[in-house]
Amino acid sequence: MKSWLLLCLLTPCWLSATSVVVNTSVPLDALTQPQLRGIFTMRQTQWPDGSPITVVILPASNELHQRFSREQLRLFPYQLNNIWDKLSFSGIGNRPVVAEDFDAMLRILSNTPGSIGYIEQQSPDAGLKELRIDY
Amino acid sequence: MTTKYAFATAVASCMSILLQLSWAQDANVEWNGFVAQGLINAKHSSFVNNDEGWSAELTELGLNSRISLSPSFSLAGQVVYLNGGNRYPPGMRLDYLFADWNLYNSLDWQANIYIGRFKNQHWLYSSTRDVPFTRPSIVLPQSVYFDAFRDIAVGSDGIAMQARHNGDVGDVTFNWSWGSAPISDQQTRTLLGAAVRGSVKQDFVHQASVYWQPAMSRLTFGVSLLDSNFSYTALVDDIFAPADFTVQRVMANVRYQLEKWEFSTELQQERLLIDGFFAPQFHQDQMGQGAYLLAQYRHTSQLKWFMALDYMVLNKDDRRGTLFSQNSGGTVPAYFAYQYSVGTGLSYDFTPTLQLSAEIHWMEGTGRVAPVVIPNLAVNTREYWQLYAVQLMYRF
Numbered sequence: 001m002k003s004w005l006l007l008c009l010l011t012p013c014w015l016s017a018t019s020v021v022v023n024t025s026v027p028l029d030a031l032t033q034p035q036l037r038g039i040f041t042m043r044q045t046q047w048p049d050g051s052p053i054t055v056v057i058l059p060a061s062n063e064l065h066q067r068f069s070r071e072q073l074r075l076f077p078y079q080l081n082n083i084w085d086k087l088s089f090s091g092i093g094n095r096p097v098v099a100e101d102f103d104a105m106l107r108i109l110s111n112t113p114g115s116i117g118y119i120e121q122q123s124p125d126a127g128l129k130e131l132r133i134d135y
Numbered sequence: 136m137t138t139k140y141a142f143a144t145a146v147a148s149c150m151s152i153l154l155q156l157s158w159a160q161d162a163n164v165e166w167n168g169f170v171a172q173g174l175i176n177a178k179h180s181s182f183v184n185n186d187e188g189w190s191a192e193l194t195e196l197g198l199n200s201r202i203s204l205s206p207s208f209s210l211a212g213q214v215v216y217l218n219g220g221n222r223y224p225p226g227m228r229l230d231y232l233f234a235d236w237n238l239y240n241s242l243d244w245q246a247n248i249y250i251g252r253f254k255n256q257h258w259l260y261s262s263t264r265d266v267p268f269t270r271p272s273i274v275l276p277q278s279v280y281f282d283a284f285r286d287i288a289v290g291s292d293g294i295a296m297q298a299r300h301n302g303d304v305g306d307v308t309f310n311w312s313w314g315s316a317p318i319s320d321q322q323t324r325t326l327l328g329a330a331v332r333g334s335v336k337q338d339f340v341h342q343a344s345v346y347w348q349p350a351m352s353r354l355t356f357g358v359s360l361l362d363s364n365f366s367y368t369a370l371v372d373d374i375f376a377p378a379d380f381t382v383q384r385v386m387a388n389v390r391y392q393l394e395k396w397e398f399s400t401e402l403q404q405e406r407l408l409i410d411g412f413f414a415p416q417f418h419q420d421q422m423g424q425g426a427y428l429l430a431q432y433r434h435t436s437q438l439k440w441f442m443a444l445d446y447m448v449l450n451k452d453d454r455r456g457t458l459f460s461q462n463s464g465g466t467v468p469a470y471f472a473y474q475y476s477v478g479t480g481l482s483y484d485f486t487p488t489l490q491l492s493a494e495i496h497w498m499e500g501t502g503r504v505a506p507v508v509i510p511n512l513a514v515n516t517r518e519y520w521q522l523y524a525v526q527l528m529y530r531f
Contacts, residue, residue, distance in 0.1 A: 031242070032242075034243070034303070034305075038299070038301035041306075043245060043299045043301065043306075044301070048242060050206060052203070061436070076393075078436075079392055085268065086262060088167050089169075089197070089213070090231070090256065090262035090263055091199060091201055091211030091213060093201075094201060
């Protein structure tokens with residue numbers, strides 16, 4: 001039991017209860033953690049083939065959004081809000097698309113080429129591609 | 136009136152072009168805006184106005200749009216209406232309007248070029264200082280964000296670049312810009328004094344900055360450099376002589392962001408070189424300094440508290456203004472050469488789009504109360520004064 005706990009603490013993938021998912025059109029299987037952060041902070045706006053990235057998130061008050069922000073991006077939700085506000089009110093970037101709830105997130109991700117979002121790790125397959133995040 | 140009409144027509148034309156482009160191209164269009172109204176009181180000071188009571192001269196309205204015509208080409212514009220009393224000239228402004236070309240894009244590196252009127256991206260809060268919920272306090276630390284200089288420091292007409300890297304070293308952002316800001320006669324009077332009748336032109340402002348957040352770190356470090364030149368054109372019977380002003384600023388900043396606490400500091404050293412103005416042969420070369428330390432605490436996701444210490448001197452070799460006062464023959468008190476302050480306040484988010492803020496600042500000195508060349512001695516009779524402000528803001 002002790003060794004299992006230790007493994008959980010030392011292995012980032014075991015710590016993450018959220019998974020990064022993309023529309024099946026996205027030509028990638030993995031991202032590094034800094035690349036993921038670049039995408040969700042809206043600094044990186046295109047996939048390597050030049051197609052636009054559509055970032056989909058849940059409302060800031062949503063528990064899954066808060067967990068994803070901390071675990072995967074290593075940012076507090078308020079930091080993300082500050083970054084998006086600064087981009088959108090100085091004209092140099094867009095805000096992400098906010099899905100009303102989890103079902104809306106899945107629907108948008110399924111229907112939007114180039115979209116990226118997040119789900120619970122144990123969520124059933126919703127016809128999306130899960131990306132491996134390398135730390 | 137003609138200028139105002141021409142400006143309004145230009146703004147309407149620009150917005151109309153943006154709309155038509157977006158419809159024609161079936162482009163991705165994003166709109167944002169904000170409305171904020173407050174009450175402000177700065178007794179015994181002309182910081183806001185020359186009256187003693189509360190004033191509603193704390194209005195900020197803005198509407199912006201960003202239109203992505205292709206994955207690598209966008210147009211962005213914002214119009215704002217500001218009324219801050221004496222803090223800056225009241226009225227409508229074309230805040231920014233530029234073309235954004237994403238000239239390089241990989242998963243690790245990105246670079247953009249901006250052409251047109253763009254915001255100052257070099258300081259921590261410079262790009263969104265008028266947007267109430269993006270700044271830590273209603274009135275920002277004046278050592279760095281001198282309100283009377285707002286229109287000149289907030290952005291430029293010219294060309295700018297931003298390069299970003301996300302990698303093992305962390306997130307790195309490099310900004311560069313070159314351009315100039317138009318300065319109206321009203322801005323000249325607000326900044327320098329009502330008796331100044333000639334016109335000031337910013338010849339150029341050249342800036343560069345680097346921000347670095349090390350991987351897995353809660354710290355962000357930044358440095359920025361500014362070099363700018365202004366010229367004063369005197370009238371035939373002007374009491375002031377033609378002049379050249381050079382402003383050179385070196386700044387460093389650090390931000391430490393925790394779950395509840397956030398600390399930020401910016402330090403600046405500014406060289407002001409004057410040739411002319413007070414007399415044809417007048418020459419002055421002095422170094423001013425300023426810094427603030429800001430602590431913010433997020434008690435809940437809705438309630439936030441801040442405390443700020445702010446410090447500035449016009450001349451680092453005359454921190455208490457003794458020489459400054461002597462040079463005026465004793466007519467201008469020494470406290471016009473510095474400004475120190477302590478500020479604290481609260482903000483509460485009723486909803487994600489509606490926020491109420493309230494704050495108090497205790498000031499010593501009037502070094503950041505405009506006008507700076509011909510100070511308002513009649514109203515600014517006290518070295519110690521307070522500033523109170525409350526503001527309700529809505530965003531959409």
